[in-house]
Amino acid sequence: MNLKRLSIILAITLFVNLLGGCELISKTEEGEKKTVVAKVNGEKITKGEFEKIFQSQLVQYEMMYGQDFATKKENEELIKNIKEDLLNELINERILLQKAKELNVQPSQEEIDKEVAKAYDEAVKQAGGEDKFNKTLEAFKMTVDDFKNYMANRVVIDKVYDEIIKDVTVSEDELLKYYNENMYDYTEKPNKMNVSHILVETEDTAKKVLEELNKGAKFEDLAKKYSIDPGSKDKGGNLGDIYYNDDNYDKTFLTNAIALPVGKISPIVKTQFGYHIIKVNKKEEYRLKTFDEVKDQVKEVVLEQKKAEKIDETFNKWKEEAKITKYIDRL
Structure with a gap:
């Protein structure tokens, strides 16, 4: 193909495209x-x-x-x-x-x-x-x-x-297990405690703090001096009122605080956040309702949990079996 013929073809192509320009956008x-x-x-x-x-x-x-x-x-x-x-x-x-x-x-x-x-x-x-x-x-x-x-x-x-x-069904044993593991959800009123803590990074620092406490140092002063918890250190380590079933707190921390008598200081408690020394300032505790009293409530919760688990399990299996192609670059 000579250059003259090639230039004619290119010109024709350009002309056709220009004529169709008004439709090109809508088609696109x-x-x-x-x-x-x-x-x-x-x-x-x-x-x-x-x-x-x-x-x-x-x-x-x-x-x-x-x-x-x-x-x-x-x-x-x-x-x-x-x-x-x-x-x-x-x-x-x-x-x-x-x-x-x-x-x-x-x-x-x-x-x-x-x-x-x-x-x-x-x-x-x-x-x-x-x-x-x-x-x-x-x-x-x-x-x-x-x-x-x-x-x-x-x-x-x-x-x-x-x-x-x-x-999906639930057994009596499953209901009892849930009740025993979540008993603080079933008190006549929600149990709560006022808690202070001193949080430090290392066990050695925690031992040093505990030693000073045992020698008579004030908990609040040591919290201000050593604690790395920015939300409570300036308040002398006070976290305020915490409900026994509060999921926002580390489980190990809560368990140790609940077990601690009012006014007593805990041994060193290790959690994902570091090393704590805990003090419970006040507690409000109420009667635990019996299993028979709350059985229907427990059943409703456990049944819903099992249904959700069954849906997740089944759907994940379906998704693994499905033939899925994604074109992320086209989004």
């Missing part, structure tokens, strides 16, 4: 929506589906952190993580929707419509009327159809969950 946008971002057992999840939900989520972040949240350089990694998490949620949803058909628990369209109508009426009522509800949807870049489609999927997924947990 439409094609972008159809771009596959994941496949689940051969079923496609498109960028259009993904973007619809992502844009709605983005509104929530912008409300919390400002309109420029997505455009800030420092948020690039966070945006990437949000997108990946959302894609995983869509994949999980697709697996469950597929399982509804496979397990033959797909509800009828009539049943779905009935449940969706109930959910819609409830949402409108909570929003304070249809106009307010529509404005809320609009603010989150959603339509009424988007809401109804979302709720329809929830109806189907609930049927799958019901199928998974239909045979």
Whole structure:
């Protein structure tokens, strides 16, 4: 091919592209929506589906952190993580929707419509009327159809969950075990104590503090001098009132504090945070209700826990078996 002919072909190509320029953008946008971002057992999840939900989520972040949240350089990694998490949620949803058909628990369209109508009426009522509800949807870049489609999927997924947990039961031994391990949840009033501590990094420092305490030094003075807990050291080590069943505190710390008589100082207690010396200033303790008194409550808790575990276990197995392809670079 000579240079003259090549230049003619390039010119024709350029001319054709210019003529089609008015359609090029719309085609590209439409094609972008159809771009596959994941496949689940051969079923496609498109960028259009993904973007619809992502844009709605983005509104929530912008409300919390400002309109420029997505455009800030420092948020690039966070945006990437949000997108990946959302894609995983869509994949999980697709697996469950597929399982509804496979397990033959797909509800009828009539049943779905009935449940969706109930959910819609409830949402409108909570929003304070249809106009307010529509404005809320609009603010989150959603339509009424988007809401109804979302709720329809929830109806189907609930049927799958019901199928998974239909045979879950609890034994008397399981209930007793839970009751004995969580007895502070079942007192007539919540047990609580006022606690102080001195937290240090090494056992040698803890021994030094304990030695000074035994010689008559004041607990509060040593807390201000040695403790590395910024929240309590300036208060003489005082943590305030702590409930016996407070999950925010280390289990070892709580167990030792509960066992300590009021006014006494503990031996050195090691936890994940370092070495503690604990002092209990005051306690309020109430009668433990008997197992028979709270059996129904215990059963409700244990049954819900076992159902959740069964759902997690079953779903994780399904996900391992599923053929999943993700195209993260297309998000």
